[in-house]
Amino acid sequence: MSATTYAVVNPATGETVKTYETISDDALKAAIGRAHDAHEGWGRGTSVEERAKIIARVAELHTERQDELAEIIVREMGKPIEQARGEVEFSAAIYQYYADNGAKLMADEPIELLEGEGSAFIRRSSVGLLLGIMPWNYPYYQVARFAGPNLVTGNTILLKHAPQCPESAAVMEEIFHAAGVPKDAYINIYATNEQIEWVIGDRRVQGVSLTGSGRAGAAVAEIAGRNLKKVVLELGGSDPFIVLKADDLDAVVEQAVGGRLENSGQACNAAKRFIVLDDLYDDFVEKFKTALTGVQPGDPTSTDTTVGPLSSTAAADRLEAQVKEALDNGAELLAGGGREGNFFKTAILTGITKDNPAYTEEFFGPVAQVYKVGSEAEAIALANDTPYGLGSYVFTTDNDQALRVADQIEAGMVFINAVGAEGVELPFGGVKASGFGRELGRFGADEFVNKKMIRVG
Structure with a gap:
C-alpha cells in the first residue's frame, strides 16, 4: 500500500x-x-x-x-x-x-x-x-x-x-x-x-x-x-526524563512509566531517554523494570488497556528493526521486548553508547532507553546531546536545581516534576x-x- x-x-x-x-x-x-x-x-x-x-x-x-x-x-x-x-x-x-x-x-x-x-x-x-x-x-x-x-x-x-x-x-x-x-x-x-x-x-x-x-x-x-x-x-522528539533527587522514587517511576507509554509510546513529546543520577540509578531501574514490563499490550477496545497495537505494520517493523540494530551495536535488552503482529511489548534498553544509532534516533513505541550519569552537569550534557529539542522532564526535590537545569535544557518545553501537564493555554513546540x-x-x-x-x- x-x-x-x-x-x-x-x-x-x-x-x-x-x-x-x-x-x-x-x-x-x-x-x-x-x-x-x-x-x-x-x-x-x-x-x-x-x-x-x-x-x-x-x-x-x-x-x-x-x-x-x-x-x-x-x-x-x-x-x-x-x-x-x-x-x-x-x-x-x-x-x-x-x-x-x-x-x-x-x-x-x-x-x-x-x-x-x-x-x-x-x-x-x-x-x-x-x-x-x-x-x-x-x-x-x-x-x-x-x-x-x-x-x-x-x-x-x-x-x-x-x-x-x-x-x-x-x-x-x-x-x-x-x-x-x-x-x-x-x-x-x-x-x-x-x-x-x-x-x-x-x-x-x-x-x-x-x-x-x-x-x-x-x-x-x-x-x-x-x-x-x-x-x-x-517534528519528532527524543525527550529526556532526568532524575536527580527524589523523596518518593515510586512516584517518580509511576510518572516515568506514564511518560513513556502515553499513546502506546507513539507521542513526539513522550519521555524516551531516562537519565538517572548514579546514587538513584539501581533503585530506579529495578522499580522501572517491574512497573514498565508489568504493562502489556492489549485489545484497544477494552477500557482496561493502556498499551494497544502500534499504529500499523510499517510502524511495528520500523521499531523492531531499530531495537535489533541497537542490540547489534552493543545495547543491552534489560527487560521486556518482543512482538506479536502489530503489538509490541514494553522494553528497556541500557548500555547505549554514542556510536550506537539508537543514541540519536527517536523510538516511536513502548521502548525506553535508560542512562546512568554521575552529576547534574553530565545529565544536562547527555540530555542536550541529541538532534532533537521538543520537550523534557526534570525530577528533583530541589527547586533551585530544577530551574537551574531547566534553564540549560535545549528544548521548547520543560516540565518539572510533572508528566501529562500540557494545557490548552501552554505553547507547544520545539527547537533544533x-x-x-x-x-x-x-x-x-x-x-x-x-x-x-x-x-x-
Missing part, C-alpha cells in the same frame, strides 16, 4: 475496513480556489466574535459525539479507547479556549512611542488560505491545535490528514460544517504527496503547518522556502530538529496573522 493510499486498516486485526479515493488534480485545484475565495466572507466579512461562537459549537459537537469519534481512531490507529476519549475531550477544550479567548487574542495592541505626536498600535488580521498537513498519532488533537486558532482568527483551511486517518478526517470536516463554518472555509483533501508539492507552491496558499517526521518537515520547508511561504513545523513555531495558547494564535502596524500622526 503506497504512502498516499487513504484507507482505514485496523492495526489490531489487520483488516482493511474501508478505502477512500484520492482527490483528482482538477478537484484539488478547484478546492484551492474555493477556499481562497471563502476568505473574503469568513476572514473579512465576519467578526471574531461570530467566528468564536461557531468554534464553540465545534467544541460542543466533539463532546456530544465523543464516543463515536473515539471509536473511529481506535479503528484507524489502535489508540486505547480511554485515551481516545481523552483525546476528543482535550480537542474540545482547545476549540473552547479559542472560542473564549479569540476576541482578546485579536485585540489591538498599543505601542508606546519613543518620540513624536500621536499613537501607534498593532492590529491583527487573518492572512488567507492555509494548508495543514497532519499526522496519524493524534488524529483530532493535532487538527484542533491548527484549525482552532486559525479559524477563529479568520483564515481558511485545506486539511490533508495522514493516509491512515481518512475516516476521522471526514468526520471532522462534517463537524466544522455542521457547526457553521462555511463549506469552503474548511476543506478536507485526500491528496497525494506529489499533489501537496504544487499546492504549497500555489500563490493563493499563504502558509503551511506540518506535524510529522523530520524528513517530511524538511521537504515541506524546502518547497515553502522556494515560494516564500510561512511554515510552522512540529524538532521544528519551529508554536501551537496552543496565545502563541499558537499568533503564527498565521498579519500583525499590521498602524501609526497615527
